[in-house]
Amino acid sequence: MEPQTEQNLFDIHFNESSTNYIKSISNWTRVLAISILSIAGLVLLLFIIMGKQVIELIRVQTFNEQYEAAGFFIGVLLVLILILGLWLYFLIKASVSFKKSLSSSSNQDLAEGFKHLRNFFILNVIIGALNLITNLLELINL
């Protein structure tokens, strides 16, 4: 935890609009986190109920019955689950910190919220950079 800085005369203060926007950001990051969690839950349920059939369907329809490609697909799926987990963590942390900062008027929690939001964007930059490289390679190969 970083040390709390003292407020001084020259600090500018948030007004009603600012707090409304922070409240909205907190609510929508929570909605986003819940949606991601629900999608992940449905995927898990799908694999529990009909895992064998789903893998067979993916193998036949997407990879023309190539076992290696289907294995690679499962690997990608696991990486996606990890990314989703990190997304969830940062979103929930940001949402909770913003909400706490509004209810207790705590600058410390507000700073925490923005820190988690920064981490969320850093994660997105890493994913975006990988996506950019993939798109570039695709364009070169065309």
Added chain:
Amino acid sequence: METNNPGNPNSLFNLSLDQQVKSKLQESARWGGIFAWLSLISITLGLLSGIFLLNKVEGSVRSVNIITIIITFFIFVVLFYYLRKFSHHTSKGLSSNDIDRINVGLSGLSTYFKIIGILFILVLVLFFLSFLTLLFQ
């Protein structure tokens, strides 16, 4: 209670932009801006490769692909606009201590998460419907 707010005795709001909040908000805005540009470049490249690939398909598949590419590109441009709004106005507002400008930035971030939230709810509904279809097939 105004003990936390000596500089502005009329303010009802105790949350202030002290150095710690400023620094974290500035970093969020900077990384948000980087991500906004990165996603715009990435989707533009995706659009270009999509256009090249369109030449290889024909018929109704081609029409569906064109519509999908246009909608995806449009969504990404809108998201870029709001994230860039957050990044640009928040940075400028923080450097000039202008709360109104910071609010413009925060409104951009709020709209950005609203759009993504609605999109994910749509994805969730579609996913749920496909799940039900698969289950009762």
